[in-house]
Amino acid sequence: MQLADSLRAEGFGGRVTLVDAEAGLPYQRPPLSKDFLAAGGTPELLPLKARKFFVDTKIDLIEANPITAVDRREKAVTLANGDRLEYSALVFATGARTRRLDVPGVGLGGVHHLRNADDATRLHSELDAASTVVVVGAGFIGLEFASAAVDRGLDVTVVELGPRAMGRAVSTQISEHFRTLHSARGVRFVFGQTVTALEGDGERVSSVVGGDGQRYPADLVVVGIGVEPNDAAAAEAGLRTGNGIVVDEYLRTDDDAIWAIGDCARFPCRHAGAPTRRESIQNAVDQARTLAATLARRPTEYHHLPWFWSHQAKNKLQIAGVPRDDGPTMVIGDVAAGKFSVLRFDETQLVCVESVNHPAAHMAARTILAIPHSMSREELAVVDFDLKQAAKLVRSTERID
Amino acid sequence: MAKIRFHHSNGNTDVLEVPDGTSLMRAAVSNGVDGIIGECGGQAMCATCHVLVHDEYLGHLPSISEDEDEMLDCTATERDSERSRLGCQIEAGGQLDEIAVDLPESQV
Numbered sequence: 160m161q162l163a164d165s166l167r168a169e170g171f172g173g174r175v176t177l178v179d180a181e182a183g184l185p186y187q188r189p190p191l192s193k194d195f196l197a198a199g200g201t202p203e204l205l206p207l208k209a210r211k212f213f214v215d216t217k218i219d220l221i222e223a224n225p226i227t228a229v230d231r232r233e234k235a236v237t238l239a240n241g242d243r244l245e246y247s248a249l250v251f252a253t254g255a256r257t258r259r260l261d262v263p264g265v266g267l268g269g270v271h272h273l274r275n276a277d278d279a280t281r282l283h284s285e286l287d288a289a290s291t292v293v294v295v296g297a298g299f300i301g302l303e304f305a306s307a308a309v310d311r312g313l314d315v316t317v318v319e320l321g322p323r324a325m326g327r328a329v330s331t332q333i334s335e336h337f338r339t340l341h342s343a344r345g346v347r348f349v350f351g352q353t354v355t356a357l358e359g360d361g362e363r364v365s366s367v368v369g370g371d372g373q374r375y376p377a378d379l380v381v382v383g384i385g386v387e388p389n390d391a392a393a394a395e396a397g398l399r400t401g402n403g404i405v406v407d408e409y410l411r412t413d414d415d416a417i418w419a420i421g422d423c424a425r426f427p428c429r430h431a432g433a434p435t436r437r438e439s440i441q442n443a444v445d446q447a448r449t450l451a452a453t454l455a456r457r458p459t460e461y462h463h464l465p466w467f468w469s470h471q472a473k474n475k476l477q478i479a480g481v482p483r484d485d486g487p488t489m490v491i492g493d494v495a496a497g498k499f500s501v502l503r504f505d506e507t508q509l510v511c512v513e514s515v516n517h518p519a520a521h522m523a524a525r526t527i528l529a530i531p532h533s534m535s536r537e538e539l540a541v542v543d544f545d546l547k548q549a550a551k552l553v554r555s556t557e558r559i560d
Numbered sequence: 561m562a563k564i565r566f567h568h569s570n571g572n573t574d575v576l577e578v579p580d581g582t583s584l585m586r587a588a589v590s591n592g593v594d595g596i597i598g599e600c601g602g603q604a605m606c607a608t609c610h611v612l613v614h615d616e617y618l619g620h621l622p623s624i625s626e627d628e629d630e631m632l633d634c635t636a637t638e639r640d641s642e643r644s645r646l647g648c649q650i651e652a653g654g655q656l657d658e659i660a661v662d663l664p665e666s667q668v
Contacts, residue, residue, distance in 0.1 A: 187601045205586070205601060212592045444599065468605050475605065475627075518605065518627055522634035 160185045160207045161444045162250060162420065165451030167216045175218045176244060178236070180225035180253075181275065184210060189440060191279035192300050193470055196307040202283055204276055229396035231414055248454055251393055251404055251412075251419040252447070255386035255438065260295060264357030269364040270380045273300055285379060286311055293317075293367045293377035295354050297324040299469045301383035302341065306471045308381075309344045316347040316375050318354060318367065320384075328467075330488055332501050333476065333513045340472040349375075388423040388436060401425065403436040408460040410450045418454075420446035429462055429531060430510075431481040439467045464529045466521075477521035480511035480528040489536075491544050492517050500524070502544070509534045512546070523550035530557070562652035565660035566593050580653025584661065585609035587652065595663035602648035604628050608668060609647035610635040611661040620655040621645065637664030 163175050179185065186204040195202045213220050221238070228237040235245045257272040259265065269289075271282045292308050294301045297319035308315045321327075323334035324341075338348060353370035357380060367375040388403040398412045399405040403425030410418050410426060421443035428435040445463040452459040466479045474497065483505040492499030500520040503511040508531075512524035523546035527534045533553050542548040564587055566574040578587045588596035588609075597608035604627050613621060624632075628649050632639050643662075652659055 189601050189603075206590060209590050209592045215592065440599065468600065468603070470603060475603070477605065516627075519630040519633060522607070522631070 161447035162252060162451055163216070163218045164208070164212075165448045166455055167218070169451050169455035171451070171455040173247075175216075177218060177220045178224065178226055178238065178244070179220065179222050181277075182223040183276070184208070185220075186276060188275070191276065192273060192303040193307060195279050196283055196286065196304070196311070198286070198311050202280070226392055229392060229417075231396055231417070234416055247416065249417045250450065251390075251417070251423055252421045252443070253389035253392070253423045255388045255422040257382070258385045258387055260354060260357075260382045260384060262354055262356050264359055264364065265382075267357055267359040267364040268362045269378055270357060270382065272382050273304060274386065282381065286313070289313055289379035291376050292379045292381065293375045294381050294383065295367070296383035296385070297321070297348065297350075298327065298383055298385065299325060299471075301381070302337065302471045303469060304381050304383065305341060305346050306344075306473075309341075309346060309472075313379075315345065316349065316377075317341075318349045318352050318369065318375065320351070320353055322350050324348070329476075329478070329513055330482065330501050330503060332488065332490065333515070336494075336515060337471060337474070337476070340474055344472055349373075386422065386438060388425075390423055393417075393419065393423075405434070408462070409453055409458055410446055410461055418450055420450055426461065428465070428481070430465055430528070435481075437465055439465065441466050464525060466525055475516050475518070477514045477518065478511065479514075479521055479524040480509075482511035486510065487536075489544070491546070492520065500546070502539070504536055507535045507537070508532050509536065509539060520546045523547045526550040527553050562656065563658045564652050565658075566595065567660065567662045568595055569663060569665050578652055580657075581651050582653070584611055584647035584650050584652065584659070586648070588647065595667070596647055597667045598648060600648075604631055604646055604649055607631045607634045607636070607646065610637060610639075610664050610667060611645055611647045611650075612640050612643040612664065613645055613650075614660040614662070615643070617656065617659045618642065620659075621650060625649070635664070636666045636668050 163177055184206040186206050224238045224240050226236045227239055235243050237243050257274045291314045294305050294317045297317050305315050324338050355370050356368040357364050358366045364380050367377050390400040390404045393404040394400040404419035404423055406412055406419050406424050406426050408427050410420055422438050425434050425436045449459050449461040469476045482503045487504045489502045498516040500512050500514040500517045514521040527550050561577050564576045574593045576587050576591050585598040589598050599608045600606035628646050632644050
């Protein structure tokens with residue numbers, strides 16, 4: 160959506176066709192694990208754009224008709240219904256799909272994965288009748304869902320393979336802070352636990368069986384164990400893939416006419432210092448804007464700073480930058496009041512800031528981190544670790560350069 | 561129903577009739593009004609739904625939260641100390657059955 164929107168905004172006047180696997184207007188996904196699950200009535204999807212937008216901008220939206228094959232020589236794609244579309248530029252923005260929990264019983268009623276509108280609608284419809292929930296996975300989706308479930312008065316246990324919450328993405332301080340917040344609201348956590356089976360009572364799930372034999376009663380199970388990139392069509396077309404469609408700094412694949420952006424793209428990330436596939440709104444939106452500039456006017460490298468947010472247990476977590484595991488950290492702000500940030504360093508340089516209810520610090524961090532190596536721990540100490548001040552310095556240095 | 565007038569920086573105006581309780585951000589995005597983005601979907605986390613409320617409506621606005629206040633310091637177009645608000649935090653309807661706002665030059 161962003162790509163199509165930005166193409167027109169950049170003045171691209173050629174044909175733009177969006178091929179969507181889902182039916183209906185493209186919609187916002189973040190609310191699906193949050194407000195969408197609240198009690199009451201039929202929740203509404205939030206469209207990214209109104210129907211009128213497609214008419215005004217002459218963008219073709221093809222619904223519920225994913226591509227099934229790419230003919231790179233002829234520069235054409237085949238759709239599920241057999242239609243064939245020619246292209247001068249093909250962009251994969253196919254996103255990712257939920258990793259399925261591959262254990263006996265996963266097909267029982269009451270077991271849910273959560274990614275798209277259908278998933279969320281089905282889940283919402285079962286929440287009224289549910290009472291005992293097990294969440295498999297203490298990542299962002301699992302914890303946001305756990306939060307919504309607690310808000311609905313449900314009993315919640317979170318079973319996680321790793322040693323801590325959001326282990327892939329956050330520091331131990333943030334893991335611990337959120338574990339405490341969720342626990343205070345009644346969520347039970349089991350860490351270092353695998354799930355080996357789901358048991359049913361007839362057609363519906365009745366318990367989750369852990370690797371150590373422990374049984375967790377559940378009449379509703381939500382699985383949040385990550386996603387896999389939708390790169391199959393690209394791979395079949397002979398493009399390089401491997402945890403995503405491989406692209407260069409221009410977001411271009413090995414084929415001059417084919418590009419990839421968003422959750423499905425593996426790109427060289429200077430902030431991570433390695434090829435990366437990022438799962439976030441920011442990444443999708445910024446890559447789309449950058450690619451639109453490339454396609455409409457001139458080649459533009461993608462180097463935006465990754466940032467991310469999550470809303471859990473009535474608290475806002477915002478993350479700017481990419482951490483180095485096990486680097487030194489430092490906390491600023493007021494932990495007791497629940498408004499603080501964890502500064503994460505890579506030996507000497509600030510590389511990531513995790514903010515809890517600390518939006519100004521987060522926004523300042525984004526300014527600072529946008530330029531790699533712009534702030535060392537020493538330089539921050541000079542301004543007493545006041546990120547707003549540091550951001551001002553970075554901005555003024557930029558202007559002089 | 562409530563009426564929202566969006567005044568664009570180029571002089572154009574969009575007028576919308578929306579159900580009571582619709583935020584200015586949601587109204588703009590759902591109805592294809594340019595100049596408001598709402599990247600975070602209305603969570604007061606991105607400052608891309610910045611609006612400048614016309615003087616005659618300032619007295620009817622909900623009070624500004626700490627979070628909104630901090631985010632307004634981060635808008636792409638400089639904040640107006642009196643009139644700047646986040647569009648996702650203002651709902652049309654009730655005391656605001658009519659509201660007019662200016663849209664800033666840029667949201668990003």
